[in-house]
Amino acid sequence: xLYREAGQFKSSYEADGQIFxxxxxxxxxxxxxxxxxxxxxxxxxxYYFSAILIPFLIFSLAALGLNxxxxxxxxxxxxxxxxxxxxxxxxxxxxxxxPGIPLLLAFVLGGLSAALxxxxxxxxSLRIRGxxxxxxxxxxxxxxxxxxxxxxxxxxxxSSGVITAQKMEMFGYEFSSPASKYLLVLAIVSxxxxxxxxxxxxxVGRSWMAVRxxxxxxxxxxxxxxxxxLLAFAVSSFYCGVAGALYAFAYLGTVEPEAYSLDLSFRILxxxxxxxxxxxxxxxxxxxxxxxxxxxxxxFAHALSLPTSVASNLELMVFGALIIFxxxxxxxxxxxxxxxxxxxxxxxxxxx
Amino acid sequence: xxxxxxxxxxxxxxxxxxxxxxxxxxFVLIYKASGVFNFAQGAMVFFAALTCVSLxxxxxxxxxxxxxxTIATMAVLGVLIERIVLRPLVNQPxxxxxxxxxxxxxxxxxxxxxxxxxxxxxxxxxxxxxPMESLLTNFNIIVSKFDVVAACICAILVTCLALFFSRTKIxxxxxxxxxDHQAALAVGIPLQHIWGIVWAxxxxxxxxxxxxxxSRNGVQFSLTFVALKALPVLILGGFTSVxxxxxxxxxxxxxxxxxxxYLGPFVGGGIEGWFPYVLALLFLLVRPEGLFGEKIIRxx
Numbered sequence: 001x002l003y004r005e006a007g008q009f010k011s012s013y014e015a016d017g018q019i020f021x022x023x024x025x026x027x028x029x030x031x032x033x034x035x036x037x038x039x040x041x042x043x044x045x046x047y048y049f050s051a052i053l054i055p056f057l058i059f060s061l062a063a064l065g066l067n068x069x070x071x072x073x074x075x076x077x078x079x080x081x082x083x084x085x086x087x088x089x090x091x092x093x094x095x096x097x098x099p100g101i102p103l104l105l106a107f108v109l110g111g112l113s114a115a116l117x118x119x120x121x122x123x124x125s126l127r128i129r130g131x132x133x134x135x136x137x138x139x140x141x142x143x144x145x146x147x148x149x150x151x152x153x154x155x156x157x158x159s160s161g162v163i164t165a166q167k168m169e170m171f172g173y174e175f176s177s178p179a180s181k182y183l184l185v186l187a188i189v190s191x192x193x194x195x196x197x198x199x200x201x202x203x204v205g206r207s208w209m210a211v212r213x214x215x216x217x218x219x220x221x222x223x224x225x226x227x228x229x230l231l232a233f234a235v236s237s238f239y240c241g242v243a244g245a246l247y248a249f250a251y252l253g254t255v256e257p258e259a260y261s262l263d264l265s266f267r268i269l270x271x272x273x274x275x276x277x278x279x280x281x282x283x284x285x286x287x288x289x290x291x292x293x294x295x296x297x298x299x300f301a302h303a304l305s306l307p308t309s310v311a312s313n314l315e316l317m318v319f320g321a322l323i324i325f326x327x328x329x330x331x332x333x334x335x336x337x338x339x340x341x342x343x344x345x346x347x348x349x350x351x352x
Numbered sequence: 353x354x355x356x357x358x359x360x361x362x363x364x365x366x367x368x369x370x371x372x373x374x375x376x377x378x379f380v381l382i383y384k385a386s387g388v389f390n391f392a393q394g395a396m397v398f399f400a401a402l403t404c405v406s407l408x409x410x411x412x413x414x415x416x417x418x419x420x421x422t423i424a425t426m427a428v429l430g431v432l433i434e435r436i437v438l439r440p441l442v443n444q445p446x447x448x449x450x451x452x453x454x455x456x457x458x459x460x461x462x463x464x465x466x467x468x469x470x471x472x473x474x475x476x477x478x479x480x481x482x483p484m485e486s487l488l489t490n491f492n493i494i495v496s497k498f499d500v501v502a503a504c505i506c507a508i509l510v511t512c513l514a515l516f517f518s519r520t521k522i523x524x525x526x527x528x529x530x531x532d533h534q535a536a537l538a539v540g541i542p543l544q545h546i547w548g549i550v551w552a553x554x555x556x557x558x559x560x561x562x563x564x565x566x567s568r569n570g571v572q573f574s575l576t577f578v579a580l581k582a583l584p585v586l587i588l589g590g591f592t593s594v595x596x597x598x599x600x601x602x603x604x605x606x607x608x609x610x611x612x613x614y615l616g617p618f619v620g621g622g623i624e625g626w627f628p629y630v631l632a633l634l635f636l637l638v639r640p641e642g643l644f645g646e647k648i649i650r651x652x
Contacts (some may be wrong), residue, residue, distance in 0.1 A: 033597045055601055055624070065488070076447060078448075119372075124633055124636060124637060127636065127637050128636050128637075128640045129640075130446065131389045131446070131450065131591065132587055132591075132636055132641075132642075134450070135583045135586065135629075136587065136629065136632065136633045136636060138580065138583060138629055139629035139630050139633050140649060142625045142626035143626040143628055143629070143630065144620060145482075146623070146626050149622075150619065150622065213601050216650050216651075245579075262580075264506050266454065269451070269454070270454075270455075273451050309465075309469075309470060310466060313462040313463075313465045313466040313470075314462065314466065315462070316458050316459070316461055316462030316465075317458070317459050317462035317463055317466065318462075319455070319458050319459075319462075320455040320456060320457070320458030320459030320461075320462065321455070321459055322455070323451065323452065323454065323455025323458070324437055324452050324455040324456060324459070325389065326457070327441065327444070327448050327451060328437075328440045328441060328452075331444060331448055
């Protein structure tokens, strides 16, 4: 009853093709944005900003990137952290070496560098598929981290290999307080999520899905495999690259290449699985889940006063068990649960 | 270039390649029989080694009792994995199964450390890590005795597995299942049992690998990364081939060490971590199914 399309007629192609065809959806998104941009900054404390909200948004962006590649284009990748690292270190170097470069431009250039690396390491996907591809994306992961550690130019010859991200400044305003960082990240993430949402329902997105479902068949109906797959790698790496730059600039502050380890890649993959493969909303839900889970487990462990070693191992176990649980019970992830809820809401509170 | 030194590096590489092959073997067994790419193999190696060494160090078991107990534990673990994780996921896409094993590897790692603690433990199998005297005096090549013994154990294990696969009834059933699940079911092979057995055997292989690696570097969390070393071996050899795992292991082991010694100094060293992957990747561009993998035929 609350959520249904009855009475909402469309009389033009524009109306039919709009991004949220239902009035309830549009209202919901508007409310969500108001909540995120206006309400949360009023109430949240610095801890919430820097420990939960900012990492949540950054991981959502990275998960979005991986979801484009794995969920939409069907190319399993275990190297997303490497692309994040490329984004972070190139943004750092652009700001360092080009004085006066606008902050956003540096982030975009960082993303573009990641996209270039993505295209280079995406080339094998034209020949190999499935597990072979997944294992070979590990090559990206190890190679990039090694190169950033060994080639000192990237870290500006700092002896420890650690870089300190520059201050984020735009039009003379410095983003230093947690709330302002949060708003900056939120703005970037919202715009990029909107772009992604539009991309996946356009021509590009549909050809990605065709390739995912069966690439030989896609080729037969006239989709250019090389362009489509490499575009997926490029776009996905761009998202990951920007997320990586934000991870360094807005969240960590000081980073070493090791921060972008295989572990991070796996965490992003888990976000995508738990959230739902092939769903924009799923990337956000998955990221929220993975960011919040350790917090809850910590509180739980604290309440039971478990030693930290036990708690961290329990966390590993709960993590693993949840992944398996989700794959068995709901292979389409949290996004699917939301979809089911929406179906139910169409009728509720009436039985049929 | 010093030829002796070259051979020393080469032999060292080949012997460590055998160790990689041993880990890769566990992957191949499971992939062949059930089509699951078992990422948890590294965690199983770690779990087996840790269980064995803890039984000896904490509970004071003699080594052979500990090994037998570990074998039993791994068998139980294998059957449990089959029942709890794999059975509900039958007919899911391969990717889901793969991700389930990533989850599994987290679970096993957590469980192993929760049960036995996270500190590094020393494991002594009674094999000395000293250079072989005869080779040292005659050819002036340093080859560790431990590596040679480990290689021999691997050879014996591979032979046993080969015999098991070709001569026993269970082995033949395993090969039938590997070829075609449906056909195997149709002629009355109990698929679930077979999968349980395969996981148990893979657990056994994991234990051997874990003991050998563990007595080398100490039993610690980094054992799980051994699985990552085995991946390029698999890519190179093909996921479905036991000889492929062995030969892939030898190639990866030797080129990795040679590259580290001869190329490493020019680019700052530490290239062992990624060189095998890049090598395997380049190789894949030529042969997308690996050296001995089954040819992939794709139809619409």
